[in-house]
Amino acid sequence: MAKEIIELIVNGDRYEVAVEPWRTLAEVLREDLNLTGTKIGCNQGDCGACTVLMEGRSVSSCLTLAAEAHQREIVTIEGLAQGPEDLHPLQEAFVEHGAVQCGYCTPGMILSAKHLLDHNPTPSEQEIRQGLSGNLCRCTGYSKIVEAIGAAAAKMAPAGEGE
Ligand code: FES
Ligand code: FES
Incomplete structure (x- = not known):
């Protein structure tokens, strides 16, 4: 064809x-x-x-x-990253919080998380879990990923939001 x-x-x-x-x-x-x-x-x-x-x-x-x-x-x-030394806050948070193991799910997780934070900058834990409902991870048990996204949200949210 x-x-x-x-x-x-x-x-x-x-x-x-x-x-x-x-x-x-x-x-x-x-x-x-x-x-x-x-x-x-x-x-x-x-x-x-x-x-x-x-x-x-x-x-x-x-x-x-x-x-x-x-x-x-x-x-x-x-x-997402501006350069090798300038990771996106979500990428930094995934590294800092041990949310990456084999890494196979990570790009998809981070883009789902970005989509979530673009629409809801201060999500609750439940909203983060919902936002990731289409992404499977066989390694981390999800808690570290949820924690990382919460931390990135806190870092990225405009002052005064989420308080
Ligand atoms: S590879 Fe596309 S959803 Fe699994
Ligand atoms: S880190 Fe291995 S599948 Fe998620």
């Missing part, structure tokens, strides 16, 4: 790629753009490892066709 040229805006950079209509956004990010921070776990929408932000919404990139992302703004884990 003929390839289609699509334009993706990923972490602020524009890419033109020729893709078959059935290829997923997760595959194109990893294989064509070499953005391998986005992980593929179940490849069927159950684990959240492939979570990215598309137009500010968190989506499973394994269930999103690359063609559906044409001319959309995508944020992947590579887009």
